[in-house]
Every structure is written in structure tokens, then in C-alpha cells.
Amino acid sequence: MKKMWKGNHAIAEAAMRAGCEFYAGYPITPQTEVGEYLSSRMPELGRRFLQAENEMSAIYMIFGAYACGMRSMTSSSGPGFSLKQEGIAYLCANNFPSVLVNVQRWGPGLGTLDSSQTDYLRDTRGGGNGDYRVIVYAPNSIQETVDLMYNAFDVAEKYRNPVEILSEAALGQMMEPVEFPPFKERKEDLGWTFDGTDRPHGRIDNPGKPGALRAKVEAIMANEQRWENYMVEDADYVFVAFGLPSRTSRNAVDLLREQGIKAGLIRPITVWPFPFDAFKEIPGTVKGIISVESTDAGQLVEDVALATKRMCRGNVPVYGLFSGQKIPKTKEIVTYVNGILSGENKEVF
Amino acid sequence: MAVVKTTPTMVSIPNHFCPGCGHGILNRLIAEVIQEKGYEKKTILTLGVGCSCNMNGSWNGDKIQTAHGRAASTATGVKVARPDLLSIAYQGDGDAYVIGLAETLNAAYRSEPITVFVINNNNFAMTGGQMSWTTMPGQVTTTSAHGRDTSLTGMPIRVPEIAATFPDVAYVARGSVHSAKEINRLKGYVRNAIEAQLNGEGYALVEVLCQCPTNWGMSVEKSIQWMEKEVVPYYELGELKGRRK
Numbered sequence: 001m002k003k004m005w006k007g008n009h010a011i012a013e014a015a016m017r018a019g020c021e022f023y024a025g026y027p028i029t030p031q032t033e034v035g036e037y038l039s040s041r042m043p044e045l046g047r048r049f050l051q052a053e054n055e056m057s058a059i060y061m062i063f064g065a066y067a068c069g070m071r072s073m074t075s076s077s078g079p080g081f082s083l084k085q086e087g088i089a090y091l092c093a094n095n096f097p098s099v100l101v102n103v104q105r106w107g108p109g110l111g112t113l114d115s116s117q118t119d120y121l122r123d124t125r126g127g128g129n130g131d132y133r134v135i136v137y138a139p140n141s142i143q144e145t146v147d148l149m150y151n152a153f154d155v156a157e158k159y160r161n162p163v164e165i166l167s168e169a170a171l172g173q174m175m176e177p178v179e180f181p182p183f184k185e186r187k188e189d190l191g192w193t194f195d196g197t198d199r200p201h202g203r204i205d206n207p208g209k210p211g212a213l214r215a216k217v218e219a220i221m222a223n224e225q226r227w228e229n230y231m232v233e234d235a236d237y238v239f240v241a242f243g244l245p246s247r248t249s250r251n252a253v254d255l256l257r258e259q260g261i262k263a264g265l266i267r268p269i270t271v272w273p274f275p276f277d278a279f280k281e282i283p284g285t286v287k288g289i290i291s292v293e294s295t296d297a298g299q300l301v302e303d304v305a306l307a308t309k310r311m312c313r314g315n316v317p318v319y320g321l322f323s324g325q326k327i328p329k330t331k332e333i334v335t336y337v338n339g340i341l342s343g344e345n346k347e348v349f
Numbered sequence: 350m351a352v353v354k355t356t357p358t359m360v361s362i363p364n365h366f367c368p369g370c371g372h373g374i375l376n377r378l379i380a381e382v383i384q385e386k387g388y389e390k391k392t393i394l395t396l397g398v399g400c401s402c403n404m405n406g407s408w409n410g411d412k413i414q415t416a417h418g419r420a421a422s423t424a425t426g427v428k429v430a431r432p433d434l435l436s437i438a439y440q441g442d443g444d445a446y447v448i449g450l451a452e453t454l455n456a457a458y459r460s461e462p463i464t465v466f467v468i469n470n471n472n473f474a475m476t477g478g479q480m481s482w483t484t485m486p487g488q489v490t491t492t493s494a495h496g497r498d499t500s501l502t503g504m505p506i507r508v509p510e511i512a513a514t515f516p517d518v519a520y521v522a523r524g525s526v527h528s529a530k531e532i533n534r535l536k537g538y539v540r541n542a543i544e545a546q547l548n549g550e551g552y553a554l555v556e557v558l559c560q561c562p563t564n565w566g567m568s569v570e571k572s573i574q575w576m577e578k579e580v581v582p583y584y585e586l587g588e589l590k591g592r593r594k
């Protein structure tokens with residue numbers, strides 16, 4: 001039976017169900033409830049919660065524990081998640097799995113506590129030094145957050161790569177009905193982990209690293225793209241939106257269709273790998289693709305433009321509705337499309 | 350009866366430290382104690398960044414190379430995942446006391462059940478001899494070219510003295526590798542620091558004063574003399590916090 005759960009509590013409980021044995025983190029709004037919940041829940045289950053002195057220390061605790069194969073996670077937001085980037089690069093350099101949660105808040109530096117998607121480019125491009133990618137899930141409901149978290153450790157261990165849940169302040173703070181999957185546990189030895197015996201850790205030495213990274217990225221891009229399309233097959237205008245803006249964009253599709261404007265929606269569930277394949281369904285008659293995002297100057301729009309170039313014939317214009325530190329309202333999205341039709345709104349790419 | 354000494358397996362590969370460097374001595378002492386305890390296949394060494402990185406090629410046992418300054422946090426994670434194993438952080442003073450001061454002191458403060466060894470050679474050796482928080486007053490390094498001016502940069506830091514004040518810390522000592530006598534004493538500190546973890550007593554830190562002839566620009570003999578005259582009087586040797594009986 002479904003019960004009302006707050007997003008941050010639900011993601012924490014889902015991690016428990018998925019077999020997370022260790023959490024290390026540092027409080028920061030709007031994700032603090034993740035750690036708070038786990039500080040009481042984990043000891044009940046005989047698992048380990050550790051309040052670290054800062055976000056960097058937390059990520060290296062995860063680094064050490066997952067080196068030994070323990071299902072471990074950390075979470076943060078805003079400047080706190082920035083501090084973890086060094087450690088994420090080390091996780092990737094060593095091919096260590098891990099699960100990371102970023103409940104995004106708006107802006108650079110201290111920013112604000114407003115809900116936003118302004119970490120998109122950093123989180124989908126690696127974020128630290130060197131060439132690597134993190135698998136990034138972007139849920140748009142609390143149930144989906146739970147479902148994605150439930151698989152996150154399995155995917156991280158399959159590819160020996162960090163998996164991130166890219167949430168948003170409002171998605172972490174709001175409540176929705178949720179049903180949880182049963183508890184599961186990964187019992188088998190991963191084979192490469194540190195156990196004191198100095199067995200092979202699957203370490204790739206320097207000359208082989210670029211090729212190995214490329215092969216991993218290609219495999220993930222081929223197998224792990226996830227998305228949901230809504231009324232795309234006959235659309236003249238296709239929105240691309242993930243997370244909370246995808247919910248108002250979907251409402252806008254319905255409203256525009258009532259007005260006789262054929263709109264559709266591509267909702268990336270993985271933002272890396274970006275779901276290029278979702279664009280296959282766009283008809284050749286399409287008039288424009290519109291990125292709808294809670295950013296200031298446009299971030300998702302860059303991936304939308306790349307996907308449009310690769311997947312659509314002709315030079316289809318790519319527009320962007322950037323709502324800054326709030327979720328774009330359905331009405332704003334409809335008005336924006338009317339502005340495209342009147343020639344008032346110009347394409348970004 | 351003749352005493353036969355063999356090389357401990359964990360230091361059986363030739364190391365890559367400079368001639369005259371003291372790191373190798375500490376490597377060997379740690380290896381000897383691990384072997385004594387039968388933990389050769391039950392130890393994970395977390396290596397800091399600096400000259401400790403050299404041990405990637407010579408430490409014949411399980412080891413994780415972590416980021417600069419983060420060894421205490423990494424070793425903490427290792428111990429969470431594998432409380433049955435010996436989790437050791439091996440770092441230099443630049444790693445543990447400068448960039449990683451927060452991680453070092455916070456791990457000590459919480460008394461994480463890990464063992465931390467810190468080589469203090471009064472400079473950043475791996476990058477070619479820059480000033481460290483442990484650089485002595487007036488000491489010339491590549492970033493204190495006129496001699497360390499402590500009125501601008503502070504007096505040399507004494508982290509073990511701070512760690513020893515934390516109520517839950519199990520064991521803190523400072524040893525040195527500049528003489529046979531001190532090496533023998535150091536072996537006892539290393540043993541205590543490892544036993545403290547094996548007995549579940551809590552956090553243990555051993556700082557080891559160490560000559561760095563290459564970056565000090567001195568012969569080994571001069572280095573030892575300088576340590577005796579300048580370093581040892583400031584960095585008092587001995588146990589700063591003994592194990593609870």
C-alpha cells in the first residue's frame with residue numbers, strides 16, 4: 001500500500017532497501033533529512049551512519065569503504081556537492097562504484113535554497129579533473145526516485161562507476177505517495193575489492209586508461225539510456241525536460257494540444273548517458289525543439305542541441321526556456337510556445 | 350645461538366626512496382610488526398600523496414592510493430567496511446598536517462579505530478622541497494628561500510601534542526629514525542600503535558622524524574647532525590599518550 005513520504009526520507013529508505021551498508025555525509029539544506037533519517041534508521045538495521053567533518057572527508061570514507069566492496073553512499077547539495085568533486089574523480093580513476101545524491105539548490109557559491117537544476121552541466125560532464133563520467137539519474141517523482149535508487153548500487157557495481165541521483169530541492173522536500181520495494185542484499189564478492197590479500201584489483205595502468213574509459217563510456221551510452229516520451233510521434237514542437245520541469249511541461253503539452261498546437265515531451269530519466277535514442281521518435285515535420293529547465297542561462301539546452309543535430313534531419317531550431325531559481329509554470333511554458341509562433345522568442349541553437 | 354633476521358615480506362621489493370632517506374626504515378618497522386602479528390594478508394595500507402606514493406611500487410601488500418590529505422578519511426572507510434582487517438594510513442607531514450590537517454585531527458578527535466603513521470621530514474619532499482608547517486625556523490626551502498620567517502608563517506606545528514589532548518585517542522607517540530637507539534624505540538611505538546587497533550582501543554598516531562638529505566641539501570651525516578641539533582629538541586621524542594593498561 002502506498003504511503004505519503006517526504007522525498008529526502010524516501011530516497012534514504014530506498015537506499016536501505018537497496019542494501020546500503022554505510023552512509024557518510026555532512027548536513028546541508030535541502031538534503032539534510034537524508035542524513036537525519038539514516039542516523040536513526042541505519043543503527044536499527046545494524047548498519048553504519050557517520051557524520052563527517054566535511055563533505056570531502058565523507059566522500060573519501062565512501063571511497064575507502066567501497067574499495068572494500070561495502071555498499072556505501074553520500075549525499076549533499078550546492079557547495080557541499082562541489083567539495084565532493086575531487087573524491088568523485090578519485091572514485092572514477094580507480095573504477096570504484098558508489099552512489100551519490102545531489103538534491104540541487106540554486107546558484108553558484110552559497111547560492112540559495114531554491115529548487116533548481118543549475119548543477120546539470122557539472123554533474124553530467126564529470127565535474128572533477130580528468131576525463132570521466134558519472135551515471136546520472138534525474139527522477140521527476142518520489143516514487144521514481146525510490147525506484148532509481150533501488151537499482152543504483154547494482155548499476156554502479158556492474159560498471160564499476162559512481163551513480164548519482166540528481167534530485168531537486170522541491171523534490172526532496174515535498175511529499176507523495178510511495179510504495180517501497182523489499183529489502184535486498186548483494187552477497188557475492190565483487191572479485192576485485194581490497195581484502196588485505198593484495199589480489200588483483202582490476203587496476204588499469206596508464207597507457208591503457210584512455211581506451212578503457214572510452215570502452216566503458218560507450219557501453220554505458222549503449223545500454224543505460226533511459227527516457228519517457230509523451231506524444232512525440234506527431235509533434236510540431238517537442239519539449240525536452242527532466243525532473244520537476246518535466247511535470248509542468250507535460251501539463252503544457254496537454255494545454256497546447258487543446259489549443260490545437262501539436263506539442264510533445266521527451267523526458268530524460270538518465271541525463272548522462274543523455275538519451276539520444278529518445279529523439280528517434282521525433283517526426284521529420286517537427287518545427288522546433290524546446291529545452292525547459294530550471295537554470296539561469298541554459299545548460300540542458302546544449303545536450304538538446306547536440307541530440308537534435310545528431311537525430312533530426314535539417315536544421316531544426318532549438319529553443320530554451322530557462323526559469324532560473326524556480327520550476328517553470330505550465331502557463332509560462334504555453335506562453336513561451338506562443339512566443340515562438342509569433343516570432344518573439346528566438347532559437348538558442 | 351645465532352639470530353637470523355630475514356627481510357619481512359611486505360618490504361621484500363626494493364624501494365624507490367632517495368639514498369639516505371628514512372622512509373625505508375619506517376616501512377621496514379611497520380612490516381616487521383605486521384608480520385609478527387601474522388597480518389600480512391589482513392592489512393590494508395592507505396597511502397597519502399607525497400613521497401608515500403613511492404610505496405605503490407614497493408609495499409608488498411594491499412594498498413589504496415588516496416588523494417592528498419585524505420588518508421585518515423579513507424582509512425576510516427576501510428575500517429568501517431572491514432573491521433576485521435588492520436587499516437593503516439601512511440602519510441607525510443605535508444599530507445597529514447597541512448592539506449589534510451582537518452581530516453587528521455577529526456579522525457583523531459572521533460578516535461576512529463585506525464593507525465596513522467606520519468613521516469615528518471620538515472618539508473614537502475616529493476615536490477622538491479617546499480616549506481611545510483613542520484619546517485624549522487630559519488630553514489631554507491624552495492618556498493622559504495631566505496629561511497622560514499616564523500613571524501609570517503607560524504612556528505612549526507606539533508600535531509601529536511594536539512591529538513594527545515583528545516580524550517578518546519588510544520595512543521600517540523613521536524619517534525625518530527636518526528639513530529639506532531631511536532629506531533629500536535620506534536619499533537615499540539609502531540607495535541603499540543598497531544596493537545591498539547587490533548585490541549579495539551581506538552585511534553593511534555605515530556609521528557616519525559626523518560632525514561631528507563636530498564631536499565635539505567645535506568649529506569646524510571650532516572642531516573643527522575642537524576636533526577639532533579635543531580629538530581629533536583623542538584619535536585620531543587617519546588610517548589605523548591600511552592595505552593590504557
